[in-house]
Amino acid sequence: xxxxxxxxxxxxxxxGQWLGILSMILCFALGIANLFNLFHFLxxxxxILALVSCFIILFIxxxxxxxxxxxxxxxxxxxxxxxxxxxxAATYAGMAIIQWVSIAITASSLIAAAIVLTLTAACYAAAxxxxxxxxGSKTLGGAGVAQMIV
Numbered sequence: 001x002x003x004x005x006x007x008x009x010x011x012x013x014x015x016g017q018w019l020g021i022l023s024m025i026l027c028f029a030l031g032i033a034n035l036f037n038l039f040h041f042l043x044x045x046x047x048i049l050a051l052v053s054c055f056i057i058l059f060i061x062x063x064x065x066x067x068x069x070x071x072x073x074x075x076x077x078x079x080x081x082x083x084x085x086x087x088x089a090a091t092y093a094g095m096a097i098i099q100w101v102s103i104a105i106t107a108s109s110l111i112a113a114a115i116v117l118t119l120t121a122a123c124y125a126a127a128x129x130x131x132x133x134x135x136g137s138k139t140l141g142g143a144g145v146a147q148m149i150v
Contacts, residue, residue: 013085013134016123020061020092023120026113027054027095034108043110046102050113053095060088085128092121 031050037043059065059079066076082091099114127134 011132011135012123012127012130013088013132016085016088016092016120016127017061019116019120019123020057020088023092023095023113023116024054024057024061026116027051027057030109030113034110037108040106040108042105043102043108046099046105046108046110049098050110053098053113053117056091056095060091083134085124085132085134088134089121089124089128092117092124096121 027050031047031054034043034047034050037047056079059069059071059075060082066079082088096114096117099110099117102108102110102114
C-alpha cells in the first residue's frame with residue numbers, strides 16, 4: 001500500500017501518525033531554537049520539554065526503533081502502553097498542554113508545536129470516537145515491517 005493509498009483510507013489514525021511525525025520535527029527544531037533564549041529562563045525549560053517530547057514521539061510513531069535501539073525494558077513497556085488511539089490522543093494532549101502553558105511566560109515559536117500537537121491529539125481522538133482501529137503506516141515501520149527485518 002502506497003502513502004497515497006494510506007491517506008485514501010480516511011482512517012484518522014493514519015492522519016494522526018503523520019501529524020505526529022510533523023509534531024516531532026517541530027518539537028525538535030523549535031526546542032533547539034528556544035534553547036538559546038537569553039531573556040526568559042523558564043522558556044528554556046519548555047524548550048527542553050519540547051525536545052523530550054520529540055524523542056518520545058519518535059519511539060511512539062516509529063515502532064521499528066524499539067527493536068533496533070538499545071532501550072530499557074521499563075521504557076519499552078511505557079511506550080508500548082501508548083498503543084490505542086485514546087492513549088495516543090491523551091499523550092499528545094498532555095504534550096500539547098505543556099506547550100500551551102509556555103505561552104504564559106511569553107509568546108514564542110513553541111505555539112506552532114502546541115498547535116500541531118493539538119491537531120494530532122484531535123486526529124487520534126476522532127479515530128477513537130469513530131471506532132477506527134489503529135493502523136500503523138507501512139512507511140513508518142508499521143504493519144509487519146519490523147517482523148520482516150527480525
